[in-house]
Amino acid sequence: MGNAxxxxxxxxxxxxxxxxxxxxxxxxxxxxxxxxxxSWEPPVSGTIYGVLLNYQGAFHRYREQMAHSxxxxxxxxxxxxxKPINTLSGYRSPIPLPxxxxxxxxxxxxxxxxxxxATKVKEEEAFQYVAGYTVVNDVAIPHENIYRPAIRERARDxxxxxxxxxxxxxxxxDPDSLDIRVxxxxxxxxxxxxxxxxxxxxxxxxxxTEFMTLYPGDVLLTxxxxxxxxxxxxxxxxxxxxxVGSLENTIVHEADYVKGAVR
Amino acid sequence: MKRARVAMNGTIYEAIxxxxxxxxxxxxxxxxxxxVWLPPVSPRTVFxxxxxxxxHAKELSFHAPTEPLVFLKGPNTIVGHxxxxxxxxxxxxxxxxxxxxxxIGKMARNVKASEAYEYVLGYTVANDYAxxxxxxxxxxxxxxxxxxxxxxxxxxxxxxxxxxxDPMNLVLRTYVNGALxxxxxxxxxxxxxxxxxxxxxxxxxxxxxxxxxxxxxxxxVNVNVGDEVITEIEGIGRLINRII
Numbered sequence: 001m002g003n004a005x006x007x008x009x010x011x012x013x014x015x016x017x018x019x020x021x022x023x024x025x026x027x028x029x030x031x032x033x034x035x036x037x038x039s040w041e042p043p044v045s046g047t048i049y050g051v052l053l054n055y056q057g058a059f060h061r062y063r064e065q066m067a068h069s070x071x072x073x074x075x076x077x078x079x080x081x082x083k084p085i086n087t088l089s090g091y092r093s094p095i096p097l098p099x100x101x102x103x104x105x106x107x108x109x110x111x112x113x114x115x116x117x118a119t120k121v122k123e124e125e126a127f128q129y130v131a132g133y134t135v136v137n138d139v140a141i142p143h144e145n146i147y148r149p150a151i152r153e154r155a156r157d158x159x160x161x162x163x164x165x166x167x168x169x170x171x172x173x174d175p176d177s178l179d180i181r182v183x184x185x186x187x188x189x190x191x192x193x194x195x196x197x198x199x200x201x202x203x204x205x206x207x208x209t210e211f212m213t214l215y216p217g218d219v220l221l222t223x224x225x226x227x228x229x230x231x232x233x234x235x236x237x238x239x240x241x242x243x244v245g246s247l248e249n250t251i252v253h254e255a256d257y258v259k260g261a262v263r
Numbered sequence: 264m265k266r267a268r269v270a271m272n273g274t275i276y277e278a279i280x281x282x283x284x285x286x287x288x289x290x291x292x293x294x295x296x297x298x299v300w301l302p303p304v305s306p307r308t309v310f311x312x313x314x315x316x317x318x319h320a321k322e323l324s325f326h327a328p329t330e331p332l333v334f335l336k337g338p339n340t341i342v343g344h345x346x347x348x349x350x351x352x353x354x355x356x357x358x359x360x361x362x363x364x365x366x367i368g369k370m371a372r373n374v375k376a377s378e379a380y381e382y383v384l385g386y387t388v389a390n391d392y393a394x395x396x397x398x399x400x401x402x403x404x405x406x407x408x409x410x411x412x413x414x415x416x417x418x419x420x421x422x423x424x425x426x427x428x429d430p431m432n433l434v435l436r437t438y439v440n441g442a443l444x445x446x447x448x449x450x451x452x453x454x455x456x457x458x459x460x461x462x463x464x465x466x467x468x469x470x471x472x473x474x475x476x477x478x479x480x481x482x483x484v485n486v487n488v489g490d491e492v493i494t495e496i497e498g499i500g501r502l503i504n505r506i507i
Binding site: 075081085146157212215 | 332333403
């Protein structure tokens, strides 16, 4: 038993363990290890859905444009996208900077991991369907136009590091009030709080499962705050979410990118 | 060879088509009505193409795109032959889309169009339903339109690539309650199968079992509760779905 679910390289299964998100450590067989002493695999395997413009600041940046072509009016339903399986990677896996991009946008996202098959879930019962939370870097090539699906910008290999673990939901009193900080090369580059969600977690789950089922192991990325840091090859990114954990990855040139490498 | 995944007596079987019968992997022969049809491929990443036939783009008042309009679909949408799809109450326009589905056979990255068919496992028929009432102009077509539960029947068969010498010249037809409502030919695709594989693998990795729905020709007509919708592609199969 423990407060987290982990997938450590070499272990056949996802297992429960006791972790300390503040000290970035895990207890295995009674010994405390720092996260960097172990190799981590992404602790999730389902479909990953992202939500666009779910932070008030991110939404308001588009407010003016929403009245005009091609958008014409503000969105009604959550704006969703899918991060396919080729994007999935883990703690300390490198993030490739494609040759056709100058820089990448860091997407500091609280990931909600689904625990039970969720169809037409009521907002007040939504947390019954949540297994836990994880830290996700929802990487994208910067793009201003959001009229067409951004597959080229969001679905590149390695563009979705997840981890290092899933914190079980019981450890998080209120997922709609968590500090998020992004550090680039050790310097604070972005700070926000999930209280700035337009749709809080339960509302998102209700609005999404109204028309599509989420399955155990699926991950819902709850949005990326405004003023996302831009990074280049060589930059080290750490995303901290209060009580959930810290996710670290380094950007590398695509030519140097090998899946499974650790930097 | 035509391959299917079916369920019978609490067991999931692989099956092959044999003179109108299904031969299960335990060698039993059964009829099409004896089994529950599952999607012939267990879906992983599913791509779909918007506006990939010039006549359909024109029908929707769009210019033909200069770059493929690609969107993704979740596994919640995929159902098999003889499935049922729910029409939401209080909508005005829900339509079918008959599409040739290409199934990827091996990991593919930076594949040239001239070599693209080496990465194809086979083909199946897809019916990629949409509810136009829910269209919004953000990451359009948005998931509420195209990613609804059970909105993408595929099947009945996965047909081996070797059995389809020219997938770029196949007639597609849709029938609603027996009446022909949509007809086209895959030769009218704007971006061909090799072009789509080259395009996608130029920026991402495709994996075994990934599916590319290659778009639909013109002829999108509203369907209602109770309608039987049959999407059919020459040499690939005849996919039946009912609107409930």
